[in-house]
Amino acid sequence: MxxxxxxxxxxxxxxxxxxxxxxxxxxxxxxxxxxxxxxxxxxxxxxxxxxxxxxxxxxxxxxxxxxxxxxxxxxxxxxxxxxxxxxxxxxxxxxxxxxxxxxxxxxxxxxxxxxxxxxxxxxxxxxxxxxxxxxxxxxxxxxxxxxxATKAARIKEAAKGDTVIEFGMRRAQGIDGSLSAARAAYVGGADATSNLLAGQLYNIPVRGTHAHSWVQAFDSEEEAFEAYGEAFLQDTVLLVDTYDTLEGVKKAIAVAKKLQPKGFVFGGIRLDSGDLTYLSQQARKLLDEAGFTGTSIVASNDLDERLITHLKQEGAKINVWGVGTKMITAYDQPALGGVYxxxxxxxxxxxxxxxxxxxxxxxxxPGILQVRRYYDQERYQADMIYNELEPLPANPQIVDPLDTTRRKTVEANVQHKDLxxxxxxxxxxxxxxxxxxxxxxxxxxxxxxxxxxxxxxxxxxSYPAGLESGLHQYKLDLILKLREPEKH
Amino acid sequence: MxxxxxxxxxxxxxxxxxxxxxxxxxxxxxxxxxxxxxxxxxxxxxxxxxxxxxxxxxxxxxxxxxxxxxxxxxxxxxxxxxxxxxxxxxxxxxxxxxxxxxxxxxxxxxxxxxxxxxxxxxxxxxxxxxxxxxxxxxxxxxxxxxxxATKAARIKEAAKGDTVIEFGMRRAQGIDGSLSAARAAYVGGADATSNLLAGQLYNIPVRGTHAHSWVQAFDSEEEAFEAYGEAFLQDTVLLVDTYDTLEGVKKAIAVAKKLQPKGFVFGGIRLDSGDLTYLSQQARKLLDEAGFTGTSIVASNDLDERLITHLKQEGAKINVWGVGTKMITAYDQPALGGVYxxxxxxxxxxxxxxxxxxxxxxxxxPGILQVRRYYDQERYQADMIYNELEPLPANPQIVDPLDTTRRKTVEANVQHKDLxxxxxxxxxxxxxxxxxxxxxxxxxxxxxxxxxxxxxxxxxxSYPAGLESGLHQYKLDLILKLREPEKH
CATH class of the missing domain: 3.20.140.10 (nicotinate phosphoribosyltransferase)
Structure with a gap:
């Protein structure tokens, strides 16, 4: 509970x-x-x-x-x-x-x-x-x-199999805005969250790297990387853009080489600013040349499905996406508008x-409604909203809600289930x-x-989903009746 | 707590x-x-x-x-x-x-x-x-x-003294997305909330009318209005747009007249759809002609500071604004982007x-920062961010952060306070x-x-707010030092 x-x-x-x-x-x-x-x-x-x-x-x-x-x-x-x-x-x-x-x-x-x-x-x-x-x-x-959940599904789709981490707690709309969103993002497609309490409550995998402040707290970036690497020998992702991103990558590589004799596994680097396409390509090159071909490149910085798609089309070498504000608040449409x-x-x-x-x-x-989904072996075909209390014809018709003159007859050979x-x-x-x-x-x-x-x-x-034609007709009749001035 | x-x-x-x-x-x-x-x-x-x-x-x-x-x-x-x-x-x-x-x-x-x-x-x-x-x-x-709080302040400003009610719980981002937002909206300018738990926890005035379902649950709109009016003789606001808005207003007036002998006080009507300018003007006319000049017209339906300003400019006769989704989610910018x-x-x-x-x-x-605000008897003049540990000159200068060549010298005769x-x-x-x-x-x-x-x-x-010039110079020097390749 x-x-x-x-x-x-x-x-x-x-x-x-x-x-x-x-x-x-x-x-x-x-x-x-x-x-x-x-x-x-x-x-x-x-x-x-x-x-x-x-x-x-x-x-x-x-x-x-x-x-x-x-x-x-x-x-x-x-x-x-x-x-x-x-x-x-x-x-x-x-x-x-x-x-x-x-x-x-x-x-x-x-x-x-x-x-x-x-x-x-x-x-x-x-x-x-x-x-x-x-x-x-x-x-x-x-x-x-x-x-x-819908936002996360879209982002996961854009990431085309890459790992997506929900990073957004600090920009969430309140405490539950972060907790229930972390769970919903996981339902929809995120692979992990940075939110520890969500991790504990819902048993969602938690992930994280470190902040710029970690690097700033040390006298030099190398020192900071080495200290972090020593603390997490097998689980280190280094944030490389505190001062200069590509210099940061070089330092991360030097530290990784230095720590390798101690059993260090170079998990990844994280880019959080600048031109992510260019920087990820250059970083990938530096990492590969140094033999760290398995080291991940994590990116963050106002990502969403549009930006991820764009970065992938440009050939960015990113394989883990940390998505914050845009997912946790559904930034481009922060409310669904459902009604009851x-x-x-x-x-x-x-x-x-x-x-x-x-x-x-x-x-x-109007009515006591159910949704019937028709499908074949390959995929979902159409949905029909119908009144459970009224008898259905053998071959029901679905009325397109945006153009009610368009009707789709459900074929006899498809299967169906009620949602x-x-x-x-x-x-x-x-x-x-x-x-x-x-x-x-x-x-x-x-x-x-x-x-x-x-x-x-x-x-x-547009997926075909509409009212069963009998229900549609009933609704029309009811509207016309209510619009007769003396009747209401 | x-x-x-x-x-x-x-x-x-x-x-x-x-x-x-x-x-x-x-x-x-x-x-x-x-x-x-x-x-x-x-x-x-x-x-x-x-x-x-x-x-x-x-x-x-x-x-x-x-x-x-x-x-x-x-x-x-x-x-x-x-x-x-x-x-x-x-x-x-x-x-x-x-x-x-x-x-x-x-x-x-x-x-x-x-x-x-x-x-x-x-x-x-x-x-x-x-x-x-x-x-x-x-x-x-x-x-x-x-x-x-900022969103609510903008909306209250647009309402120019009218009552603003926070109505957004159903579109909030989670439970705390509604609770803490109801409180923040009250801080910023909302006069009341529809959210009962926020009312209880924070002692915010609660307000509400009724839903369309109330009207639908009765056989006729008159019956629904009368039943509600009987239940809340002195606190009735009737939602009039379930079937036809102006017909609804007429029925509300008829019910109000019928209930007057029982001590009924016609608090208000609420408009939730359609052309709010036209409908509010017509409704005002009908109410005034019937002698209900003190009856409020409450409006809701995706309102925000822009729409309220526009409706007022058009001469809408609305004096209570129920603001939901756009305030509770800060719809046009659902995250502040603050950093630490x-x-x-x-x-x-x-x-x-x-x-x-x-x-x-x-x-x-950099530094241990404080904000000094300069003001005269009329209003706030300028803010200066400074390092508490460093001595301030007698007449400090404030550097414009967007154009660092522009400086503002603080006049000696203004007062100041630290924020x-x-x-x-x-x-x-x-x-x-x-x-x-x-x-x-x-x-x-x-x-x-x-x-x-x-x-x-x-x-x-743009309000003048910037760094104290000594702090600005220190920051520039620090950046230049960090950008020397060998130093970090």
Whole structure:
């Protein structure tokens, strides 16, 4: 339970005030336990990419398992005042909250699954009050970890098999911004982290070199290199750019030669500034000439998928990529923008719900949704969002969300699987959370099922994913009905 | 101690692995307790702005106060293996860490102080090993909170006295990405947060309305509005854009009139989509015509300082701004880029240190630095970074860091104060952390001391801040000496 290893046990107040005011309203109107369905989804792949890697389920599960209002939480809620100084909430409501046990069903796509716009990543079904309350923390956790896992997958793809190390803690957005991002980066493709606490909590391999300050603390660069090499005979990566990069490489080589009789293994050098293509080529030459052909060249300095691709195209001789700010904050798009929308309420029968928008593509989808993925032996072919409660035709059609006149008929000979798996049943965890190495392996398998044109980091092909045509038609009818002025 | 109210007590592993490998190296070389000085500073104001608001000191202090390696921490470090399977660290080193007590001096600028590039926000002086170890968490905390406080100050400035509410938890970068950002946003200028846990931990006012799902959960919008109004008679803000915004406003007005006999106070409406200028103008007209002239119009939907300025210029009738993603993630620049550099080591005498860079402006500053701020009765005039250990001339000169041929002589009649205040003395906290309302008030006082051309959000004037000319000359000499090939 890593979340509770880091945080206090009760995170029940980790939500927006309006979740509690709505909860109070539902309770007061006798609607608190009416059954409802919400879906968590995003509308656009991040970074202009063609896919998204789902992540964060484990932390979401840990949050839900611990969901319980403590006396301290209730005392705080009881202390909140309205504008006239009156208590915002009645005591009987606080008593209700205090006695409440999480009792929703929850279905979710496993961490590491590749997903696409409008597909529910999480579906919560249960008492309206509870299903509403968990909106904000579920969004915080899933939005961020999914964003970072996706960023890491893109960077790992650009590195084409090279090692990628997550180095970004110092630029992370807060403590958990570093911890949960280190885990998500590992899920998505990073091979290790510099973050020790993430290493301990999640059992992620930790890696590191040394800082410029190490070199500065000594009277000369040689002395600094020798001292570091003596301390880590078999695990030394020397940062060579404190004063002059290529002079630094020469000194590192001299020190390596001097220490070889003691069993020194020259692991690598790190470049952290300057023209990385030129410097890595020159450094490689110097290292090779000195016989250190197995010595790695690690690069860092504001790297991301674009820069790594560019450096590789230019012929940079770098084989380990230390990626910091740009990965840990998802710098070019620091939020995913996932939403959590009500899709059905049961009042005797299920009533399907939507939220209108000026754009059809932004209007939420009604029903109790599942995602069916069609695939053949080679790769994933198409995804179809459908309403679980409605019968499916034998050969369903998928409607392109960006051009609803385009339809794709699913061929009979392809296989399919449904992506949302049961996680909680009436509040009881029924899903076995996979361990982190399994999630990481699964992510790579998932990415391998996508055609490389969809994995392209810039202007990728669009993966076919849309609504089942019956659901699409139902949604259209519902929109038209809601737009009749007298009906709402 | 809010940090320890949220997090586990021991955050000693919350650092980069290389801080521990360097620590081990210093320890092995007998340099662990050599006295050293590090400065934490940034090189560029974020968001293309003209100033930065320092924040994060309270959490930094809490982290340092709790700095102690537990048996569990040491067991993890003891479990780390080198590439040949050997333990990475000797047991005697782990014993040293286990016995270690934080014993550094720390000086820092108070939270809410306006600061400028290259000025130390934090100065740590003490045993090399310790002063190095705390680099990463200090950077994580100060970088992020300073970034968000600055963003909030810009947004509050754009809102020109209107209320600004921080709404961003669902898009935050992790749990602490929401909590510490809610606090920093409050420091910088936000008036309230939607984040309940931040409200509880930091005693920040909490605010909220309701979601679209509230409206969807009822059979009609009127019914939903009435139910909410009944639940919060004196504190109702109604979200009116679930189906059709202006129809929603009309229904809200009808409900408000119906509930008036019960003591209903029509607090506000919220607009969350569409053309906010047009819709707010029309909504204002409808509200005013119905006699609800005191009813607020709250707007949300991807707002930031640019959009708020634009909406105000267009004549939008909005008086409360709910700001989410763009503030909580500092969307247009999600990392500050602050660094922590060694500036002096005492080996008998103080030796001043720099890290070279291809650009003079990026080379670190040597010495034991302090920032002197000159001001007159109206406003802040200029800042001078100087070495505390060297004597200052009677009329010091400040060197412009972007054009070192430009010098500013400090006039004799202005007052001055030094920005870095003592916080820890040999590990003992000697600074009284101000409460949050005081910090918030101080921030506004600070911003008022800046000419408005410096506070402008786009293309601001540059505030004069640079090195004292003697320090500048010393730095130049040191660079030239280090660039002589034989000397390093």
């Amino acid at each position: 890593a979340l509770q290893q880091v945080y206090r046990t009760s995170l029940s107040l980790l939500t927006d005030l309006y979740q509690l005011t709505m909860a109070y309203g539902y309770w007061k109107n006798g609607m608190a336990e009416r059954e409802a369905v919400f879906h968590l989804y995003f509308r656009k792949n991040p970074f202009g990419g063609g896919y998204t890697v789902a992540a964060g389920l484990e932390h979401a599960v840990q949050y839900l398992q611990a969901l319980k209002f403590t006396d301290e939480d209730l005392a705080y809620l009881g202390s909140l005042k309205g504008s006239q100084g009156q208590p915002l909430f009645e005591q009987a409501f606080l008593d209700y909250l205090g006695a409440m046990e999480f009792s929703c069903d929850m279905d979710a796509v496993p961490e590491g699954t590749v997903v696409f716009p409008n597909e529910p990543l999480v579906r919560v079904k249960g008492p309206l009050l509870q299903a509403q309350l968990v909106e904000t923390p579920l969004l915080t956790i899933i939005n961020f970890e999914t964003l970072i 929308k009500l899709a059905a309420v049961k009042d005797g029968e299920w009533e399907y719900k939507i939220k209108l928008s000026e754009q059809l593509a932004k209007t939420s989808n 949302l798996l049961p996680v909680f049943n009436k509040g009881t965890l029924i899903y076995t959370l996979p361990d982190l190495p399994s999630i990481k392996t699964y992510t790579q398998q998932e990415l391998n099922q996508l055609h490389e044109s969809i994995r392209r980091y810039l202007n990728p092909h | 809010a940090l320890q109210q949220v997090y586990r007590t021991s955050l000693s592993l919350l650092t980069d692995l290389y801080q521990l490998t360097m620590a081990y190296g210093y320890w092995k070389n007998g340099m662990a307790e050599r006295e050293a000085v590090f400065h934490l500073y940034f090189r560029k104001n974020p968001f293309g702005g003209g100033y930065t608001v320092a924040a994060g000191l309270e959490h930094a202090v809490q982290y340092l106060q709790a700095l102690k390696f537990t048996d569990e921490d040491l067991a993890y470090l003891g479990s780390l293996k080198g590439s040949q399977g050997q333990p990475l660290f000797e047991q005697a080193f782990l014993d040293y860490l286990g016995a270690m007590e934080f014993s550094c001096d720390m000086d820092a600028v108070p939270e809410g102080t306006v600061v400028f590039p290259n000025e130390p926000l934090v100065r740590v002086k003490g045993p090399l090993l310790q002063a190095q170890l705390v680099e990463t968490p200090l950077l994580t905390i100060i970088n992020f909170e300073t970034l968000i 550099k060694l500036a002096a080591v005492k080996d008998g005498e103080w030796e001043y240190k720099i890290k070279l860079s291809e650009q003079l402006a990026k080379t670190s500053n 870095l205040l003592p916080v820890f003395n040999k590990g003992t906290l000697i600074y009284t952390l101000p409460d949050l309302p005081s910090i918030k008030t101080y921030t506004q006082q600070e911003l008022n001391q800046l000419h408005e051309s410096i506070r402008r959000y786009l293309n601001p004037h």
